Amino acid sequence: MTLKKILFIALSTLLFIVMTAIVWHTSNPLPPIYPDGPATLIKASDNRTLRSFGDKQGVHRYHATLAEVSPFYLQALLHYEDRWFYHHYGVNPFSLLRAAGQWIKHGRVISGGSTITMQVARLIDPHARTISGKLHQIARAVQLEWYFSKEEILTFYLNLAPFGGNIEGIAAASNRYFGKAPLQLTKNEAALLVVLPQKPSRYRPDRFPTKAEAMRNKVLKRLYQGTLLDSEQYRLLIKERVNLHADKQPLLAPLLARYLKQRYPHKHKLRTTIDYSLQKRLSILLHQTSQRLPHKASAALVILHNPSAQIRAYQGSVNFRDASRFAHVDMVRATRSPGSTLKPFIYAQALDLGLIHSKSLLSDIPADFDGYKPQNLNGAFSGPVSAQHALQKSLNVPTIQLLNRITPLRFEQNLERAGIHLSHQQANLSVGLGGTGTQLLTLAKLYRSLASEGHIAPLNVLKDVPNKSTSVQILSPQSSWITFKMLSAQSAPDRVVPSVRRQIAWKTGTSYGYRDFWAVGVSHDYTVAVWVGRPDASPMLGYLGATQAAPLMFDAFDLLPPDQRLLTQPTSVTNTLICWPSGLALEHIPNNRCESQHHALTINHMTPPSMDIYGDFTTNMSWPEKLAHWLKNKHINNSAAALHNSSQPAPNYSIAITSLRNGQHYYRSQLSTLTLTSTHPAQVSWFVNHEPITEPQIKLSQYLGETTVSACIDAQCDKQTIYIHP
Template identity: 35%
Template sequence: MLEKLRYITKKVWKWPWVKALVALLLLFLGLNLVFPLNVRPRYSTIVTAADGTILHAFLSDDDKWRLVTELDEITPVLRKTILHKEDNYFYYHPGFNPVSMARAVFRNLTTGRRTSGASTITMQVVRLLEPRKRTYGSKIIELFRAVQLELFYSKDEILQLYLNLIPYGGNVEGIKSASMLYFGKPPQLLSLAEITTLTIIPNRPSSLRLGLNNKLIVQERNRWLNRFAKTGLFTAEAINDALNEPLDAHRRALPKLAPHLSLRLKKSQPDQPIIHTLVKPNRQAQAEQLVANYVGRVRSMNIHNAAVLVIDNQTMAVEAYVGSADFANSYDGGQVDGVRAVRSPGSTLKPLLYALAFDKGMMTPKTVLNDVPTSFSGYEPENYDRQFYGPITVESALANSLNVPAVKTLQQLSTPTFVESLKKAGFETIKKQSKGLGLSVILGGCGVTLEELTRLFAAFANGGQIGNLNFVAPNESDAPAKKSRLISEDAAFLIMNTLTQITRPDLPNNFDNSYHLPRIAWKTGTSYGRRDAWSIGYNKRYTVGVWVGNFSGEGVPELSGANIATPLLFTIFNTIDYNSSSGWFRMPKSLSMRQVCAETGDVPGETCEHKIVDYAIMGVSPYRRCQHQKAVWTNATGTVSYCAHCLPENDGSDDAVRRFFPNLAPELIAFYESRRIPYPKIPPHNPACTRVFAQQGPQIVSPNDGSEYFINPHQPQQLQLSCQADNEVKVVYWYLNDKLYRKAAPTEGVFFSPQPGALKISCADDKGRNTDIRISIRTE
């Protein structure tokens, strides 16, 4: 068998045409290595919506409208029409048609001029990719390239290339470009008449100009339709309908929705001709219109811009992305992307802080904190309304966005712990600022973006799990995006339960349709100087982030999260998810209910009479026994209190009576005293007691022990001296470097002009008890 095969091979090799064929093949392979095929058309970038429609289109880098036609957009009617007109044997030849070439050569030689061509679709693709002068040498190169195309690409891919590159006059190339620009629809929606129109234009793009020579185009179109009828390419009924169809072709503008997102994606994927996003076109159009209308109404207040982000909680898909009120308005910075602009968050980070505190077992929603003037190493925060509210629950502190309780909670939790959680949540600017961040971070002393904040609140909606936002449709090969645990499901529920309350100050005053309030959890924020107004809200289905302000950073007195940003948030929710059918959040099984004392939020003790119900995370929430009252022995009239050393002996008399008084923190006592708020006071201690010095002296709360204070010698400044003392103290004495400075009431604020250098400050009460601190004064 092997010998027979060798014999046949030797015999065949003697045939001259076999040697010529092998030589030609080797020549082709060599030329293919030296001159490889390079098919890289410079396409326009298309950004599509979730349903495949075009959101935004960009010119190619050579300023052409050259939109990519995908394979599924090439309908059978389009395929039949273009092949019948251009290349009937497209699916049968190897890139060139020998019969057509021989016929063309014969006609050209017999007539002495070029009367017909023999270019196949494949050869036309080569010419469109590499334009050359129409010479016989160019034809040979086209033949070589055509064979290369056929070897490396399928027939459907070659047809797709042809449809993407055919010229339509001016800077319009490709059937999809012409279809969108002149008919306002994608190729798969074209009628037979429109398809025929677009197949005849490339042969005469200068004379058959759509929108200008429509009457001539109709005549040429109908001529070809009659030819199709003679060959039986389409049914008589289809041809008749096409002949009677009017031509409504004129130059249109391509869609320009989601310009900020489109520019962002084009920059991140410069070589991708089609970027498939998850944006819903109706949702995007609604959001853009609502933002434009709303900014138009508040522009009279000198508020010129807004940004909105809408996220599907389940898929983390971005369904609407509005970077500014008007992209074309360069005067107000319309091309600035407000979704990614770094701004101050105001109070919008407080929900995460309290959620972390719940998870650390530091508190529960009914835990009582003191909202009183407090100095944190010189940092003295105030509330938005410059008022203080005394004892207040955690949930009320969050709902009312109070600052002092938040700073106290952050101090207890520790700033590094909170910052690490923010970094885990993807706050990029905070990662860069982390080393310099302090307690002010919770009140807006950091940089965030609307994208980051909205993603954070989507984590609350997803039970405490945070995931990346999905701007583009994932590939089939991509693994499902994973979410990481930021806070517990229990803490997320407790935060949601608090942010759902509508009895709160950040309900818009001017939201007159109060009966149309959407059922959402939301949090507002206003940055220092009223430069940024935030409102982030979520329900089971969506999370929506809203920022309103000026990209210039100019503050506006009327700007606030409650009255400016929240109305837009409510309007968006009422538009995109009115009467949501997605249900509501359910309480986790690991969350329980328990009775607590209303005075402290702790587990009730023997003296707790007023009890309320509170949530508790099983095995995590604190289990402290309430001690909001303390027992004090007094005389029968309640004018003198006794300690254990001076308590009268139990001789049957009524000289000593056990009474209960509020166990108030010194800071709360000082707050009550400074504002003359009445409260039950413990009677003065028995003046005859000899053990009074065992008790604590007045506590200096300002200045801060061990701190450095900088003064400007050219603009003298004063420092305040204040302390907290027991109820029975009537007078305190202030000493500077062991020299008496002034006698004052315990609640009286005393001021002095400091001098550079080390300073010892002492405070003594009228019982002889003394406290010292040391500070340092320096010049700037």
Template identity: 40%
Template structure:
């Protein structure tokens, strides 16, 4: 082995002595390998910090690195140890070859190498060996050609990218992140020395497999650094006491779903700059795991945080764990279509405020009601009677919001959702009143965008996750007054048990069959949405948005900042009055189709039924009322015959036979009628 190396060194000296012209021709005729090195695709946060990186095509970690992003001590140690005359030679250093040749002759073996950094780059570019004479000569020739075509900085950068560090690690940055868990901008002397030492024998000096050999090699670099005046002796002494890492650390994999999405949408980009805040993302990924503790193996959670003024997404947690598990962690639940449950109700109320149908202090009925063939019920099967609109939204009652949707028209609700930038999936393609209660497919990201629209005073701005400058405002969805009124109502909702009384404007929702639990809220600056459920859409018995998702929402705000930003003041045009001070049409909500509505507990003529023919007895006509509230008043053709009767049956004395219209009125003024023929 040493004889071949000595022959190669002598050949190098001989080449150096060749005639200049012949050498120039020989060097210029060199066919170089590709000089563009593939580096890992990177996804970085708003501050340029690494969120996630991807291996290159052959499965290696090779991250881009500029010399200015590297600790200068590393460069100094590298040159002192590997190539002191790097900036002076033309690719081959005759003095190093002479020294290596002399040492080899005296010792009868290879004592030191004569390769320059440029020769090492040549070997790495061609992935050639070092032991054969032909290989060494080829490295010399390529090194001389590289020096003519590249600057020293470019050659050094190639080394920083290609230097092997054991396993599938290539390049200084990949090694620093894997072995030290940090970027190589600030390295300790011990860390810098280790990174200099490993590439000389990357497999035998891997600290995760051969810590003792790695430490010995590192110490040799430190000794050389002291001898060359790169570091002081006391620094080296302290570095010697620093432990060598014995395990590789995982590469960052934050916001993995969003990172994959960014790469899919722009596969040719080598670097994706996202609006994500790495620190917040890390906190919320931990929160997502904590939120599922003790809740079974299938429950999943997703969280989206955005600045509603700019529309920038600051954190996006697609699942609690990016893995193939029972929770289906690889599925991005921030973009999955789900039923929003009651979380669409604030938009319905905002639209109703704008249409002049209601005001937060308007009285509205919460009674069993049939809308055509649709008979919705409240979630708890209870009814509150006549209440304020404010309370109806805070209590998330179904009957009032369906009545408002019927008055608005469900198509108007869908149109408003689309104006807010939402992509709406309508079952059957035709929206019905059930849309108000979650009968539509939406994503968590779109729901956050809707609430951001309300928080911004009713004007939509598309959410964005790429650092691309200011986004244009979208369409106005509801007025500033209506948006403020909705926010004020939601801010009055009581927080979950144990959460601070901080007037967070928020709404919870639970979809049909307990398949989706939601909580979405906003303060003066930020909006956060939380979804919980199963990725496969199966029910989660007993899961309510208020119980499981709302606590996570409040915890997410707590991790975002120590205190909420205040909500904006009411716009000047806001009508801040009591119910009695409202204009008469706004004091009590009455549906535009109220004349056609039939309440389940409203009075109805049970006998005789409408259209019947009945015999008039000597004692009169027997009538019976079903439903309603006593006492009752009975009339025949508008003439009162029985007044304030508490029984449900009565005997009416009629003036004669023929067609007659019977009417019954209950204590609340509700009426029913039947037209019959008496004979």
């Protein structure tokens, strides 16, 4: 055969091969690398995993780049699997020849001679272990090399390699077996994960630790022979046992993770603002709480960092694994009746409108607002009350007195400007007492404004997704500060002294029918919002927000670090001495028209006159007409009852408190109990902050700041104001 014929045959064969390759390539495009979409990791702010989701087939594969993997692992992988990876075009002919020789010699497949590129080809397009299957794999490998760079192909392998069960990819394997990111792998861990994809079902360290250790040592020996390890390193490493991550990955913020997965379906990794340690401790706290709750009851809690408007902790149900408590219902985002939790913002708007100051005289008396007749929870009325006292004690009639003057429509429109939408058909007075729907997250956002100069800001929950929305001011700095002070002046429930002392403005709420129990607290740096109840809306009779939600809220505050900020009093807020019944400043009132004096927080020294029950300012310095009428009837009824119960006229007592002096200061660190005495100890009734007490003593742990102590016999009282400090 002449040289000319040989060249012709060679060129014809080459042309045939090229044409065949072109036809095959055209009819067999590369399949998608990740056909079932990405698995998803929801991360805490420090990159620790909160919850993971598999892809459409339930496979856990978390995307990792070369930079996110241990350099030693990459070196070991290439040395053990494909030392010529960066030098061949998808196929190493010498490896194939060696594999073919072993097959002929032993009569079975000893090694496949596959490069990393060929392994990627088999992973994206599985084939039978036959000669035709191997040829198909080779063709796919060349195709991969044509379209992708070496770095991209190596990245595909890192994310597709099987590691046992539904675990694929180095990131999922590192997290599953060692509880760490692949960048943090030790040399021994890296060596084990290099060999595991060869036979993941047989080498799994959690099932076959002895076999896994032997195969790991095989890799270490190869690395030692290839000078990637020195003799001392090799000697020490092969003595180590395979140590797996013992603790199962906790499921933290699972309902938040589910929400984010649904909202960002194409994201495979989401880093949140959640504080991992705080979330873990909060999860334990809620789990402990579940043991004290009645059947089917759940709880939800969210914590905000006020300066950044970040969500730092999010617990949508009391125990995610307890199906009997509707654990999969996210009560942070569920719409429920807020009870009394909107009341502070009615008072704050009234402050901004110049209707009240902190000690304005309000009327807690029976009233009819065009057919709407609000009642207090205990069915009783207190008569004349200050705005601060009415807010702290959550009295209903004074709240409606203010809302009626503001108008429900105006109140609601102010909230809607900042994106706070309440759920009801038409604005009405019942909104002030919980006749609407809102969410726990919305309440947290709203209360945060009390420590943010009245600004409502969009809440941040993702680190890597910029929040382009701007804050909206719904309250002035003055009214938000005064409302904060009014709410923080009330004592916390009986509880262990907290490790971190902080000023907390807080409010509770109980919805109609005893279905929802709320507590929201604001410190200088944090907002904590709590809901307790049954997700199916069945009632929990005998429970209150103050007894169920408030203790949990204060327990959550105890998990937080000390506040770093200090809220400063606006310069236009002043402490002004005012008079009742007029509500005006003492300096504007004749001495004979001032029945009682009060220190009020005012804005720009404004002291609006007292309002009647329907919101109109009084035009004289007397008691509002309906309040005066109620006081008169109450006095007549009390006198008649006294005469009915005694054949003798009521004695004229001159009552005086003998154990206290006005303005005295007491410290919890020095004294726990304060005994109360008076000039008539047998007949006297005692009141602290206008609330009756059964024993003539004060437990200082129950009170803080300015405290009013009253001793009364019939209608005669003596009152002393003392100050209690930590």
